Amino acid sequence: MRIIIGGMNHESNTLNPIITGEDDFVVFHGQEILEKGLLPYYSSTGIIEALREADCEIVPTVLARAVPNGVVSDEFYYRIKAEMLERIRAAVAAGPVDGICLALHGSMKVKGLGCAEGDILSAIRNILPEVPLTVALDMHATITDTMLACADGFVGYKTAPHVDCRETGALAASMLLRSIKEKRRLTTRARTVPMLIAGEKSESAAEPMKSLLNACRAAEKEQGVLAASLLLGFPWADDEHEAVTVLVTTLDDPRTADEVAARIAREFWRRRAEFDFRCEHYDSKTAMKVAFRAVLHEGMKPVFVSDSGDNPTAGSTGDSTELLECIVAEMTTVDKLPTPLLYSGFYDARATAACIAAGEGSSLDIEVGGTWDKVNGKRIPLSVKVLRIVRNYGPYNSDLVLVGHRNMVLVLTSKHIGFGDEELLPALGVDPRDYCLVVVKLGYLEACFSEIAAKAILATSKGCSNEVLESIPYRRIRRPMYPIDLEMAYEPD
Ligand SMILES: [Zn+2]
Structure with missing residues (x-):
């Protein structure tokens, strides 16, 4: 199997006036990803290891990462995007492509554009509309309809601090390989929970995240469910897409994906008041x-x-x-x-x-x-x-x-x-x-x-x-939004 890989990882804080530019990024081009880019805390490393284990031919494009900071320079982003698309076009010209597996953060914002992940995924879809595509995400990913429309399977980290990046990458790759081998489509269903959560209230070792993540792990053992993820969004981006999203990817079983996502979203909402500082x-x-x-x-x-x-x-x-x-x-x-x-x-x-x-x-x-x-x-x-x-x-x-x-x-x-x-x-x-x-x-x-x-x-x-x-003067987030609007109602169905 011939699989395209690549990634962009940045958590963009829109309250911070710094523009994150070229000097702030570490970028690996093409073959460099497979040599110098194999860092243990990259989800792309897990993707590469899983694809190598399955004897795939890996086509590396570009991998760019920076420390979280203000929004990303548009000039820099469009250059990296152009390189990724150019390498994908060259790969397509050189032979058949069986799948694409990307390592994305999910909350990367570009100056003047907004959500980077939706933009890059839709550009890739224009080149390869039918090829199976899976994405490994950060737990603090912000999910948009464009992202959902342009990729087949998603999986996010299940630990905060994030210590399962490699495992998450490996799962994104294995979902993709299973879909290709069994010639069955991946189907993802989402539920949005209108909540913002400060990072320090959502450590995975503490309740209620611990139980909620265990519910995701248990769901992944159910028939047909490949990945169940809690994507918390990023509360320091004042953006209309900010919210918690439950994503469930199945092997061609949209009904189960939908049921499991609704079930976990309902439980998340039920426990909303339990998110608190642990020290x-x-x-x-x-x-x-x-x-x-x-x-x-x-x-x-x-x-x-x-x-x-x-x-x-x-x-x-x-x-x-x-x-x-x-x-x-x-x-x-x-x-x-x-x-x-x-x-x-x-x-x-x-x-x-x-x-x-x-x-x-x-x-x-x-x-x-x-x-x-x-x-x-x-x-x-x-x-x-x-x-x-x-x-x-x-x-x-x-x-x-x-x-x-x-x-x-x-x-x-x-x-x-x-x-x-x-x-x-x-x-x-x-x-x-x-x-x-x-x-x-x-x-x-x-x-x-x-x-x-x-x-x-x-x-x-x-x-x-x-x-x-509650003290941040948000202007763009959707309302009502818990805990800004404490008395709001919500039903995930
Ligand atoms: Zn994160």
């Missing part, structure tokens, strides 16, 4: 007060505070200063802490460049934050000492700088990268266990932090990934 959560000022008390009066170490309203891995800018301002206002308390307060970190290309120009060991005055988020961020002046510089860190080649200001050390980055990366602090020679208080621009703590945290506090801080959805 202590307070506004920024209170969160810092509780953290100081835990360190100074209860001797806890390390205490973690998530600056969740400005989480770059949820597409926020990484330069809101609302929480930093609360810390700076309490510097006399910070100075009493038994170790410095560690803050990881800020995306600030200007401050990072100034520190690199000054060099390790030098002291200088910088301003941090507020370049992009001008609503929740200000330029905060800090007199700092440059403690450590790392150039071209990680796949996105970000410079990293560690600076000290009184009894606080901050991480600054030249690129918009996530702060949940377990190798980032060690790269700067920092072990978070050495610090009594660690503030991190992140939502739920990644395992590298949660495993060592003596206490974890979620600050519902202000930024482009504000967890208090």
